[in-house]
Amino acid sequence: MTAPNSRAPQLTVVGTVALDDVATPSGAANAVLGGSATYFSVAASLFTRVGLVGVVGEDFPRPFRDLLAARDIDLSCLEVAAGRTFHWAGRYDGAMNAATTLQTDLNVLATFSPSLAPAHRRSPYVFLANTAPAIQLAVLSQLAPPDGGAARLVVADTMNLWIDTARDGLLEVLGRVDGLLVNDEEARSLARERNLITAGRKLLTYGPRFVIVKKGEHGAFLFGRDRSYALPAYPLEDVRDPTGAGDSFAGGLMGALAGSGRTSTADVARAMLYGAVTASFAVSTFSLDALAAVRRTDVEARAEELRRFVTL
């Protein structure tokens, strides 16, 4: 048994790093830092040391890499491939409940095959951000037991594209993870149930011991085998760009869990509060402007505010 390495990432995320063009009723931003693993890592880095597994192109701006490094995020598994960085362009209208995708250029992501360093393979906390189930399975097969016999918590995200086109692979992933994080439409679609409560409970039968259903401005539901929990969103008056809300929620959630070393369903419920808070910072500005500037004390203050808001 080797002693745990304090510089080894406690929490490893596999996902996308992107350059985004985003337009919302509040304005627009072009060629800004985006991607699921990016939002996740920056949110989670408030609580623990994160390892980011992903790929960028040779065009990936140095300041963006510096931003991630400044949060002490382990970038040793952030591959730099020949070609251009993954690019997403989207627009939010009206109440900003859903993005309209205008363009997706996979670029270096098209041939990406994640390879985890030994320290990442032993991370006690692992988040599989939304990617093809085949890639999520490839990551799962690389995982090794954490140092010191620590408990492991693996949570996966997904999206309607994979629910519709790679259902079998996705079900295989669900049989091998502890938790699933989806939004309300994805939950309904994956469970093939119209009622969200019925859908959430049914997803538990696919394998994970808990399912979190994100409902945007309406908060999130947790379904566990032993208990359920409903958390309203942080009451934010000024939403400027919803991009990354779900990934920031996941980062706050998993970061808080990794920081505490806990994994029970009740711990997951408590960690949702931090997910709601990091998401609220993320959507208050474009890209990661607010999230990257936030300190742990800001997070704790807003978490206390949210706790009061939801406590009788």
Added chain:
Amino acid sequence: MTAPNSRAPQLTVVGTVALDDVATPSGAANAVLGGSATYFSVAASLFTRVGLVGVVGEDFPRPFRDLLAARDIDLSCLEVAAGRTFHWAGRYDGAMNAATTLQTDLNVLATFSPSLAPAHRRSPYVFLANTAPAIQLAVLSQLAPPDGGAARLVVADTMNLWIDTARDGLLEVLGRVDGLLVNDEEARSLARERNLITAGRKLLTYGPRFVIVKKGEHGAFLFGRDRSYALPAYPLEDVRDPTGAGDSFAGGLMGALAGSGRTSTADVARAMLYGAVTASFAVSTFSLDALAAVRRTDVEARAEELRRFVTL
């Protein structure tokens, strides 16, 4: 100072009693008991003695009157007028988030002018269900101080029709009530603010010391001068007919407050739990089938379940 009369209604509601035709994805029901004051009264009667102020036509079926009387609801101010009972026909589609009104026949409601009996005028708790602001003002002008110097709590509901066509009268109502109960669209429309949090806080400046914004399956927000509170809805797997959900919420809320004799914003927050529970019973069947059969012990059991669901 006269001794309080234990048979006098502690809670008086002024609103509609209707015969409804309703179709939802779960089925259809014709000429069933409906109306804002009906749902409200039956829900509130679980907690306290209710006085119902309204009007029906000569066609109002005896079994419906008996149903209300069996809940010990004071019907001395339920006028029987020449003509037919108010009739509403509506349909809910898909996720049943909003009703499509197919027909509205005001009938006896067209000339209704509420007249409160002396005992009703002194009710410590008063709910002005959704009607024309002129009628709500007429009721307010009839109120007399409660017996024994008890505190009074007056809460009003409204709808987009009055927000659009009788805004001045509605603002006069808001200047004279303690609380406002609206749904999310009404809150945005009345406050002229897109963001729901901004809207809810702005409505406080119109007069009431608290505003509750109902969000259907997403629960309800409370905005008060001293505190705010967010409550998710009771997690119901089988919604058959959303008609009366808001009025049943109001009835559970006001009934629980009247039953406890309390009126602070914190008390209102706690009473929202009962509103969510009575609404959950109401929508589980057509018309008042479930709500009228519920006992206080069923309500307390579901309230405890909801309390666990929202407690970390």
